[in-house]
Amino acid sequence: MARPPHEPFDLDHLRRRVARSLMRLLFGKPAEPSGAPLPRQGIYRILVCHISHTLGNALLLTPLLQELEATYPGAQIDIVTRSQVGRELYGHYDRVNAVFQMPAHGFGHPRQWLRALRGMRKAHYDLAIDVDPQSQTGRLLLLKARATWTLGFSGPKKSGSVTHAVEVPEQLQSKGQRPVYLLRQALGVSADGDYPVPDIRLDEAELARGRRVLQRVLAAAPTDVQHRKIIGVFANATGPKLLGTDWWNPLLAALERLRPDCRLLEIVPMSGRSMLGSRYPSYFSTDLRQLGAVLASLDGYLSLDCGIMHLACASRVPTLGIFTTTRADEWGPYGPGNHAIHAYELAPEAVARELAARL
16 A cells, blocks of 8 residues: 555654564564463573673673572573673673673674574573563574573564563663563562662672772872771763763862762773873772772762763672763662762752762
8 A cells, every 4th residue: 555645754664564574584483472471490591682782781681680590590591692791790690601792783793693693592492581672683682592481572662572572661761670570570470579789799709809909009099087988989981971070070079078088089991091180099900800899899989870880889889870961760770879860960069969968
């Protein structure tokens, strides 16, 4: 049927139709939806499909890993991910077996892509989970896996059926909590309880090393005031989230006046250059677990919304995330001692007062 001349062309609708046609072509008959909850027994091999490559997104998968370990304590978990540090972040989870690492950006490295795909397809999984409510690549990987039960979000942005589909919860925006909600809904249990907090599972040896390193850093910059709380500050961010020294300088000056019991320590970004003029004791590491161990030794941490903010939260240091552009309900740290600071259109001094009250 021809499109009426007054009706606008809907490119998204066309893309969805093409995607559905490709799904049918590539994967044949769609999965038969199940009217029963996801079984709690008989699931021993689990695949988690997680496509985003950013550090923050990779860390926000760890609450689901904790939920899976609690729900299926005898099961083994494989993860297919585009995160280049997935093995580093998930390696201390007892039930995580294999991390299949896809290239970070699309199909730019076909050999790496095919190698991960072949590894994923060697096993027959009892359960495969597509955790992203929007990514079509995650759904494609899930459908490519050999699995008895498949779980994912439903909606206009997802093509390809699964045995257990869950509607995207508009009332729950948190990127760390939504995958846990997905599993709980499929199991038919209440999603109202506490949600696991991101965690990279630092061990005692790592934590002890972090304490030693922090002591050496502070000893190299002695102060007359003893027994002060040590607060980590990371002044870097990406894109429009990045703010310069004309924002940070008045904020930190006000914070030091308001909280003289606190001593600031700069966490230096991957560039290896101080963002705060090297006026505070500072720490730099390209090793995420070593950095996490030092963060865990702090009394508190503050920064704009960024991957290191999520690493601090996952290292279990009380984390204050400052939000000036991105949505705090989606990306904000949660759990005991963690707070999202709504700094939209606030002056630096006002943000400092909010931080001082939370520390």
